[in-house]
Ligand SMILES: [Ca+2]
């Protein structure tokens with residue numbers, strides 16, 4: 001009897017594990033008209049020092065972006081900053097000025113006017129795309145100097161003059177506050193917000209609802225979550241909903257799991273451990289141990305709460321074998337992010353389009369490692385629903401390599417979805433010999 005119950009329970013757990021592709025809190029009513037999040041992949045739709053009025057360059061590409069299979073575009077922090085048009089948005093000054101008020105040198109932000117942003121968002125939604133806002137809650141910049149009795153000194157913590165007239169801040173809204181002297185971390189020398197002050201917490205939640213209901217953002221990327229309490233993200237997700245992903249720049253998987261737990265598993269986190277493993281592969285000139293890929297990332301343990309990437313606006317170190325790195329994240333579990341420059345500027349568009357198509361058509365279900373050694377990593381997606389599964393074979397060695405693997409199929413012709421290798425038959429016992437070129441990959445699908 002007890003045994004039976006356990007079996008039923010483990011079946012339910014399995015179903016929950018492979019059913020949804022990622023964790024989304026469904027409070028947002030307008031998400032219903034958009035693509036199901038996770039049915040495609042996310043596009044980081046900016047890079048460091050993008051041209052001025054960037055919004056107006058993104059909008060004309062949204063049709064193409066949606067058609068390629070993306071389901072979500074991640075935009076830079078929208079608020080007016082201390083450095084105005086010179087800033088990439090990570091030094092927020094007036095949270096409610098999205099390019100509407102003449103302050104800090106201009107009406108628009110670096111990325112354009114509020115109207116440019118609204119046009120971008122409504123166009124994106126017309127193509128079914130989610131729109132992710134970059135949320136900077138750890139620090140501010142650009143306040144006036146004021147006498148601060150908490151520090152017995154002058155501090156740049158007077159944000160009472162913001163032109164929007166909303167979310168005014170003063171010294172006690174920052175650390176050291178009478179509510180809390182300090183939190184998890186500070187960023188540069190910027191005034192560091194005290195979320196333990198109930199005013200700060202509630203103002204952020206109000207701002208989140210305004211971004212959602214008035215501006216139209218659907219999802220959230222949380223900047224520098226290492227710098228503040230994870231409960232702030234949990235409160236945001238439980239109040240505002242959608243999909244949230246934290247930037248916790250750390251390679252320790254247990255540390256990332258602790259953060260996810262602190263955020264009540266309401267959000268995901270970027271897979272920095274996997275990023276650095278793929279960087280090591282790229283820089284290894286064949287000496288990277290490919291067998292390590294099976295467990296290198298947080299996706300190997302927490303795929304529903306993991307967003308993967310191979311480059312972003314802060315870090316771009318993977319050059320050799322970059323397409324293979326994309327193959328790994330785009331065909332694995334987790335929610336992959338493609339970097340704008342890789343897609344539009346640096347020549348990976350057709351390869352990424354093919355990989356997204358293979359992901360959507362085949363890459364369902366759990367993951368099994370079929371074979372691994374120093375130069376080969378071969379994994380099978382086991383299939384789910386209408387997605388029959390596939391096999392990804394990665395080779396960081398300097399010669400063509402073949403390997404016999406035991407697959408989920410029998411008496412089945414497998415073709416290489418990249419067109420690099422000849423088709424191969426799986427025998428009646430499930431075995432097949434598959435091949436991959438040097439420092440490259442193949443993708444085996446039933447045909
Ligand atoms: Ca902090």
Ligand SMILES: [Ca+2]
Pocket residue numbers: 286287288289290374375376396397
């Ligand atoms: Ca190797």
